[in-house]
Amino acid sequence: MPTYTPPLRDMQFVIHEVLNATDELKALPKHADIDADTINAVLEEGGKFASEVTFPLNITGDTEGCKLDAKTHEVKTPTGFKDAYAKYVEGGWPALSCDPEYGGQGLPFVLNQCFYEMLNSANQAWTMYPGLSHGAYEALHAHGTDEQKKTYLPKLVSGEWTGTMCLTEPHCGTDLGLLRTKAEPQADGTYKLTGNKIFISAGEHDMTANIVHLVLARLPDAPQGSKGISLFVVPKYNVKADGSLGERNGIYCGGLEHKMGIHGNATAQLVLEGAVGSLVGEPNKGLAAMFVMMNAARLGVGNQSLGLTEVAYQNALAYAKDRLQMRALSGPKAKDKPADPIIVHPDVRKMLLTAKAYAEGGRAMAIYCTLLLDKELYHPDEKVRKESAEMVALLTPIVKAFLTDNGHISTNACMQVFGGHGFIKEWGMEQFVRDNRINMIYEGTNTIQSLDLLGRKILGNQGATLKKFGKLxxxxxxxxxxxxxxxxxxxxxxxxxxxxxxxxxxIGFKAFQNPDEVGGAAVDYLRVAGHLVFGYFWARMAQVALREIAAGNTDPFYKAKLQTARFYFARLFPETATLMRTARSGVKVLLDTEEALA
Known part of the structure; x- marks a missing residue:
């Protein structure tokens, strides 16, 4: 059976020693009173919840999965999931970083980031139920009417209700311009929605009294394509004027997807038959409102892979120290034993260090992004708010794609450390691989993220934001x-x-001559950019470690950080040279292939 220990020491290192988060937050009137003790105390309690409440449900949830009652359209979550969610609500965890006006605790996003990393390590499938509620909260908080905010935000903040986002349809995934769900205006100002949605995470479950669906649909006179999409809030149960629940709405689960991983999460096929909804934001401007939720989800998906990378590494490291196989090539290391532990073998260490370097680099980047989000929303200087928003926009596709790709590399490497045992369910490693695999696909595949980074975020503004990161x-x-x-x-x-x-x-010059060049180079380009960002944070972490050692600090943590940094720059960072060469090879070898792909 796998184990999990929250990486509190490393989180504290990044927050307090590398990023000096409390000093950054003191510049924001909203967080001027936050201190290191508060941050540490909250994270310690969050770690206990993740490791003691949700982690024990991870393998059983994967084995049991969710069950749909075809007659009632109700979904039963795995044993223990509902009780764990009740404890989550009782502990006030849904409200951690939410607006106090709606019952939130108003704490910095950095706390929510680290808490959710631990939840994802412990049980990604369970974490997706409350995780999606944060995106729904953000979208309604930014674009909802006063009535919508009053109706839905307090319930989402308290955790009494959860949220979803309903984009994908059977005939269209990322290309939302093709969606067909219709919204017919009613005399009372509401709309009736009809259509089908698929791949809706946490789309139906028994953990809360109501589910708040944010649904993309078309008005009757909507323009074709993505410019004709509107956003609607569609609750599972209609809400009365006094806030109590009314009759069942016309949105129900028609089926559950049978998936490679995240079996404990109900990935639903939703059918809308005259479901009552209300418009969020302006007509035909739904994508702008939904992108608030989608960007939050993209950061969250990167965090999912970060969590799985960490837990896979912890278990592979423990196994490598214990498992005896062969002798070291340079001679026996454990002379009192019949063979050496496999951690003595160089390639086993390479696999372990790969996961460790990607986990710790990803953690630094993810926490940095949450500090930028706090500054984007709450810094008193408009210029700082604007620049923070630009940097978050640049880094979001990197967080989503680079961290999930690294999670794929890392969880597979950690499973490999176990040899044949890694392929066996009871050790838990193959589940980490399966659960992580979806992270590279949803919320926009990693190719879509790469196109967004290169085409929109970099070439779209002549590299202005990239140059700002270059200044750092x-x-x-x-x-x-x-x-x-x-x-x-x-x-x-x-x-x-x-x-x-x-x-x-x-790349930009080639793309000017042939736009397909962006598609040919984008994936490799994003990975190069990811290493630039990781390299920057690894250099900063090494800087702190060297200063501490020079000051006489004998904590082995700092020596370990330097050793991991050396490994990263020697063994992982150099792939940038190959990636730049392949990106420069041009799109001709991809498109001039009619016979090869006949």
Whole structure:
């Protein structure tokens, strides 16, 4: 059976020592009183909840799955899921970073980020039920009417109700311009929606009294394509004027998807037959409102893979220290035993260090993004708010795609450490691989994220935001450029930073001549950009570790951080050279292939 220990020490290192989050937050009137003790206390309690309440349900939830009653259209979640959710609500966890006006605790997003990383390590399938509610909350908070906010936000904040987002239809996935669900206006100002949605995570369950669906649909006179999409809030049970629940709405579960992983989450096929909904935002401007939820979901999906990378690493490390197989090539290391533990073998260490480097680099990046979100929303300086928003927009596709790709690499590597036992269910490793695999697909496949990064976020503004990130790199290089101890960490990042300008310009020039060049280069390009960001944060983490060691701190944590940084720059970061070469190879070898793909 697998185990899980919340990585509180590493979270505290990133929050307090690398990013100095409390100082950043003190500049925001909303969070001026936050201190390190509060952050640490909340994360400690959050870690207990994840490891003691939801983690024990992970394998059983995967085995049992969800069950649909075809007659009532009700879904029963795995044993223990409903009780765990009740404890989650009782503990006030749904309200952690929500607006106090609607019953929230108003704490920084950084706390929610770290708490959800731990929940995802413990049980991704369970975590998706409350996780989607945050996106629904954000969308309604930003675009809902006063009446919608009054009706839905307090219930979402308290956790009494959960939320979903309903985009995909059987004939269209990412291309939302093709969706057909119709919304007919009614005399009372509401709308009646008719259509079918698929792949709706947490779309039906027994954990709450009501589910708040955010549904994309078309008005009768809507323009064709994505410019004719509107957003509606459609509750499972209609809500009366006094806030109590009324009759069952015309939205129900017609089937559950049979999936590779996340079996404990109800991925529903939803049927709308005259379901009553109310318009969110302006007519035909639904995508703008939904993107608030979609961007929150994309950051959340990256966090899912971060959590799985961490838990897979922990279990692979423990196994490698215990499992005896063969002798080290340089001679016996455990002479009192019939064989050496497999952790002595270089390639086993490579697999372990890969997962460790991707987990710790991903954690630094994800926490940084949440600090940017806090500044985007609450900083008193408009310029800071704007620049923070631009940086979040740049990093969101990288968080989603780079972290989930790394999660795929890491969970597979950790399963490999177990050898044949990794393929056996009881060890839990194959579940981490299966559960992570969806993260590369949904909320926009990683190819879509790559196109968004290169086409819209970088070429779309002539690399202006990328240059701003480049200034952060340049500032770090200026700080540490003459420090010989930092050379092995600084030089690779500085070199790639210089290369990125030329690389981006070259891809942009090709794309000007042939737009398909963006599609041919985008996936490789995003991975290069991901390493630039990771390299920057690994250099910053090494910087802190070296300073602590120089000051006489003997905590082995800092030596471990330096060793992991050295591994990252020696073994993982260099793939950027290959990626730039393949991206530059052009789109001709992909498109001039009629016979090969006949």
């Amino acid at each position: 790199v340049a500032q770090l290089v200026e700080e540490e450029g003459v420090n010989e101890q930092m050379a092995e960490f600084i030089n690779p990042v500085a070199y790639l930073g210089d290369q990125m300008t030329k690389f981006t310009t070259e």
